[in-house]
Amino acid sequence: MLAHLHIENSRLGSPLSHAHDEHVRAALIRHKFLADRVRITIGWDGDMLDAALATAQFLIAARPPRDNLSARAPGLRWIQTTGAGIDHLLPLDWLPDDIILTNNSGPHGPKCEEFCLMALLALSARLPTLVDQQRARRWSSIFTQPIAGKTCLVIGYGDIGQAAVRAAKRLGLTAIAVSRSGSGAGSSTGPADRLMPTSALDSVLPEADFVVIAAPLTPQTRDLLSRVRLALLRPTAGLVNVARAPLVDYDAMSDMLRGGRLAGAVIDVQDPEPLPADSPLWDVPNLILTPHISCDDPRYVDMLLDAWAANLTRYLAGETLRNVVDRSRGY
Amino acid sequence: MLAHLHIENSRLGSPLSHAHDEHVRAALIRHKFLADRVRITIGWDGDMLDAALATAQFLIAARPPRDNLSARAPGLRWIQTTGAGIDHLLPLDWLPDDIILTNNSGPHGPKCEEFCLMALLALSARLPTLVDQQRARRWSSIFTQPIAGKTCLVIGYGDIGQAAVRAAKRLGLTAIAVSRSGSGAGSSTGPADRLMPTSALDSVLPEADFVVIAAPLTPQTRDLLSRVRLALLRPTAGLVNVARAPLVDYDAMSDMLRGGRLAGAVIDVQDPEPLPADSPLWDVPNLILTPHISCDDPRYVDMLLDAWAANLTRYLAGETLRNVVDRSRGY
Numbered sequence: 001m002l003a004h005l006h007i008e009n010s011r012l013g014s015p016l017s018h019a020h021d022e023h024v025r026a027a028l029i030r031h032k033f034l035a036d037r038v039r040i041t042i043g044w045d046g047d048m049l050d051a052a053l054a055t056a057q058f059l060i061a062a063r064p065p066r067d068n069l070s071a072r073a074p075g076l077r078w079i080q081t082t083g084a085g086i087d088h089l090l091p092l093d094w095l096p097d098d099i100i101l102t103n104n105s106g107p108h109g110p111k112c113e114e115f116c117l118m119a120l121l122a123l124s125a126r127l128p129t130l131v132d133q134q135r136a137r138r139w140s141s142i143f144t145q146p147i148a149g150k151t152c153l154v155i156g157y158g159d160i161g162q163a164a165v166r167a168a169k170r171l172g173l174t175a176i177a178v179s180r181s182g183s184g185a186g187s188s189t190g191p192a193d194r195l196m197p198t199s200a201l202d203s204v205l206p207e208a209d210f211v212v213i214a215a216p217l218t219p220q221t222r223d224l225l226s227r228v229r230l231a232l233l234r235p236t237a238g239l240v241n242v243a244r245a246p247l248v249d250y251d252a253m254s255d256m257l258r259g260g261r262l263a264g265a266v267i268d269v270q271d272p273e274p275l276p277a278d279s280p281l282w283d284v285p286n287l288i289l290t291p292h293i294s295c296d297d298p299r300y301v302d303m304l305l306d307a308w309a310a311n312l313t314r315y316l317a318g319e320t321l322r323n324v325v326d327r328s329r330g331y
Numbered sequence: 332m333l334a335h336l337h338i339e340n341s342r343l344g345s346p347l348s349h350a351h352d353e354h355v356r357a358a359l360i361r362h363k364f365l366a367d368r369v370r371i372t373i374g375w376d377g378d379m380l381d382a383a384l385a386t387a388q389f390l391i392a393a394r395p396p397r398d399n400l401s402a403r404a405p406g407l408r409w410i411q412t413t414g415a416g417i418d419h420l421l422p423l424d425w426l427p428d429d430i431i432l433t434n435n436s437g438p439h440g441p442k443c444e445e446f447c448l449m450a451l452l453a454l455s456a457r458l459p460t461l462v463d464q465q466r467a468r469r470w471s472s473i474f475t476q477p478i479a480g481k482t483c484l485v486i487g488y489g490d491i492g493q494a495a496v497r498a499a500k501r502l503g504l505t506a507i508a509v510s511r512s513g514s515g516a517g518s519s520t521g522p523a524d525r526l527m528p529t530s531a532l533d534s535v536l537p538e539a540d541f542v543v544i545a546a547p548l549t550p551q552t553r554d555l556l557s558r559v560r561l562a563l564l565r566p567t568a569g570l571v572n573v574a575r576a577p578l579v580d581y582d583a584m585s586d587m588l589r590g591g592r593l594a595g596a597v598i599d600v601q602d603p604e605p606l607p608a609d610s611p612l613w614d615v616p617n618l619i620l621t622p623h624i625s626c627d628d629p630r631y632v633d634m635l636l637d638a639w640a641a642n643l644t645r646y647l648a649g650e651t652l653r654n655v656v657d658r659s660r661g662y
């Protein structure tokens with residue numbers, strides 16, 4: 001008997017992560033074993049959700065249903081989220097013990113590495129300031145030294161953080177990574193020159209020419225770059241955020257950018273998104289805002305289904321799945 | 332007897348290229364043989380020019396004197412310009428046959444490579460459009476595929492063009508270089524995948540995802556990217572100019588950027604510079620303007636004096652100098 005995979009789309013979320021029939025048809029062609037193993041249904045904003053949950057073993061969803069899940073989905077064994085961050089699902093007290101939760105960590109790496117390359121070079125060249133000058137019709141040269149040899153601090157050392165570190169190393173920077181425990185996936189420093197625990201953050205912030213925020217948003221990381229911590233940065237430093245907005249005190253950052261106590265910032269994540277037209281953030285000087293595009297590829301759903309199919313092979317073989325969320329850490 | 336090197340500064344030119352006493356003192360420390368070989372004078376805007384020319388064998392100048400030079404500078408044998416481009420000195424009919432002219436090609440490479448890395452990534456990520464959206468307080472995601480595998484056309488294959496090709500190759504692009512003769516410095520393609528003569532330009536422009544202008548400005552290259560040639564580009568293409576403004580028809584480029592017939596541009600050179608506040612270029616959509624900073628390092632004068640000292644060693648040994656301007660080609 002075929003297992004049942006239900007894909008639940010949310011129109012509230014990014015269209016990039018919406019799975020349509022053509023995505024599924026293409027995945028069935030790329031992964032021929034799928035047709036022998038699963039039947040797939042696609043729902044939108046709950047239009048068929050309870051009927052689907054009644055029979056589904058597998059669920060792919062941006063925002064999985066959380067109410068009374070054991071009763072509504074008695075056969076459900078595995079939920080795959082469409083995003084890498086699961087901060088919007090915390091705390092995980094709604095998740096029955098016998099359901100595995102996996103996130104979509106992985107496909108964001110290559111694009112994120114490129115975005116970080118661009119953002120680091122843009123900050124080094126003072127592009128946020130040059131763009132402001134363009135708007136003010138002011139031609140005033142700012143000369144900067146090559147970026148090689150400077151120091152980049154990357155906060156968070158998962159999929160995104162490692163991409164940021166790779167970008168820094170490709171530019172000849174010294175890369176210091178900071179993670180919760182101060183140890184990497186394989187307990188080595190990976191591509192980073194140094195790997196430190198979050199507890200050492202205050203001591204390394206003053207060393208940084210550039211800081212890239214790449215940590216998951218959890219109760220522990222909210223306001224991680226607080227006003228007090230941001231004040232530890234050099235006034236010549238540049239800041240990049242490709243993670244989640246609440247990790248950084250944007251009011252403090254804005255004050256520093258206005259006052260020349262931070263040279264520039266490239267910020268890809270805002271709160272809320274879409275950022276409202278009346279947000280004061282739009283006009284902050286020395287700041288480039290991008291609309292949450294840093295780590296996303298237009299082939300997003302194809303890549304998600306490829307990763308899910310590979311994980312299904314592991315599931316069917318009784319192997320450990322990739323990207324299983326740790327319930328205690330919350331990511 | 333010591334030879335006489337006169338350095339003539341022009342306050343009209345970029346402060347970056349102004350040689351001050353401290354630059355000379357530092358160069359004499361770095362290159363100890365200089366003190367035994369040359370005495371060095373520094374002038375500003377002609378304040379001591381004719382007295383200096385009367386005895387100088389060597390001249391370093393942004394804008395060398397061109398009137399009646401044989402009579403005014405009977406001992407002058409070698410003029411070094413402070414810039415890489417010498418378009419402002421053309422035609423070279425003022426240059427006596429027994430005076431060598433060298434340009435300052437070389438030190439621009441590392442910075443230019445970084446600028447091209449940034450510009451290519453920015454165009455790939457549609458950053459010029461995203462920056463426009465920021466100014467309009469509009470949050471609208473634009474998702475783009477990774478840059479690797481796309482095609483970059485680099486027009487001009489000297490110091491700057493080769494830096495642009497290296498940048499393209501570092502990003503995994505296919506790099507097509509175009510030079511006057513279609514042959515490289517060592518008659519190989521260098522880092523480029525293909526090297527074509529300028530006569531093939533019309534056939535390769537439609538292949539390009541990105542075009543980097545890196546050619547010298549001569550009577551032959553003026554308006555090289557004319558309205559007709561620009562129309563050969565794909566509407567999804569992006570344009571970078573790190574050479575000289577008159578190589579490209581900016582009116583045509585602006586029309587195309589406004590009309591969606593060119594996706595974006597990063598333009599580091601304008602005409603005139605500084606670009607006047609009332610120029611229509613400032614407001615063209617999908618365009619990032621930078622103030623002629625792409626290839627310049629704040630250590631510019633130090634690097635110039637280092638290169639000059641190395642060339643002086645060759646001169647004293649009777650060897651061929653580097654960066655000698657070809658009088659017939661004009662660069």
